[in-house]
Amino acid sequence: MKNIHSYILTVVITVGLVLTFISWGVAVVKSPKMVHQVNLPDMIQEVMPSAVHIMCDQWQGSGVALTPDIVATARHVVDGVNYTVTLNNGCRLKGYQAVSHKDYDIGFIKVGSRCVAKRSEHSDEYREDNTFLVGHKVELKPAEFGSIDDCVLGQSVFIVGSPYGKINYNNVTLGIVSGLDKDWDSLSRYGEPYGWKIAFTSDSAAHPGNSGGPVFSMDGVVRGLLVGGFSPVLNCSMPSDLFLDDVELIKMLFAQEKYKVEKENTSGPEDWYGNPIEIESHDYYMSD
Template identity: 65%
Template sequence: MKQKDQLLWIVMISFWVGAVVITGVSFIKSPAVTTQFPNRIQEVLPSVVHIQCDSWQGSGVALTEDIVVTARHVIDGLNYTITLNDGNTVRGIQAITHKDYDVGFIRVEEAVLTPAKFGSVKDCVLGQSIFIIGSPYGKVNFNNVTLGIISGLDRDWDKASYYGEPYGWKIAFTSDAGAHPGNSGGPVFSMDGIVRGLLVGGYSPVLNCSMPSDLFLNDVEIIKLMFLFEKYKTEEIKTGYGYFEGYSYAPK
């Protein structure tokens, strides 16, 4: 390189550096790699389950050591196999469903579940980050994680029913985290690892609907008692959000 060209480059570089100093321009460093979110996922995974029934499958999350909460429409058939995060399975022996909302509960034959932490969606705000864990398109995608935000609160999706019958989605919130068939009943976590709701359906992979945990937060003890009843089909228990009804679908 000729001496003249070298001097020209030196002048240009000096001018550029000076401009950066004078204008206060600073370089943006790449964000540090954080393990906080992956660690949070590992913390909550033991509470998430896959549910296989006679003709359908879905997702769920442990409410107690022997009760799984899921979507009402996942509870279908007579035989249920619950797969835990470690790959072990346990049989479901009883179920309770909400009469008005898309929420249901399955009791398993052994107290081997790892309960999740639950909280009210009323403590969340529009645009807040959430993540969903479930089994989209079946057990092959067990414990699939998607990340998004709460895109809508206080939605009434029963008004949008295609079939003229309510889905049980009258009290709902929406998110843009990816979800597909098989995610139904899976937990929607806030970033602190608290279950704020259950994924139940959607219009597209990034516009989905969830039932808030508020529908059963204050009724856990009632749900436990209902599982002790012998005649499920005749029993209805009124709660703050309506009625629960139960039935036994497998021998104790």
């Protein structure tokens, strides 16, 4: 009888250890539209190249690649004129221009295509594939973005960011969606709204420096950008839905910088010999 009890106890302990081990490495994604298992460490490695650290004039933040040359982040992170974006592989790119949403705490940075510095400015070493070679041409790896509407309360998420600056860049924390459809604008301490009228919350640990970082669901899809919080485990994020349909418009805003507006010719048209030409006045219209 004693041997039977020992056998049963051994089986119970073994099963418990196996289940614990599985829970560390495998997450189950549940939402109205998806139910499947994901190996969390592998998923983190897959999405990490899309996450970036952002150095601005007076502060630091986080971000994620929207296109091969545009980074999505928080509006308050792009409040400056000089930007340096560090990729997960250590390559640094110069940010040339930024735009931001008028109503929400969302911003975007256009970056160059050449590395401006290596991982370590005090070393001449770089990897054999020239990833860190100054002047090496690189492109951002765009993340996959999706709607927060495809998620449910209590669903697992993880955040990638740079809490307290570059020393912790691309740090990962795990949590759940703790709140949906929140309006945090009424909580502004300075009278002006933060642009947090449409938000969701999570309990993934976050700190100053995480602002602008991506909030991933377990399938590796960016559901929002972290922008602030009341405590390390009560943070606020802007849903990706706020800009998902505006990607082409954002590209156009940056493309406008390639062109200039010609000054009006106040002297009027002239012929080949420099003599003024009189023309009739016409009204012009924009075609559909």
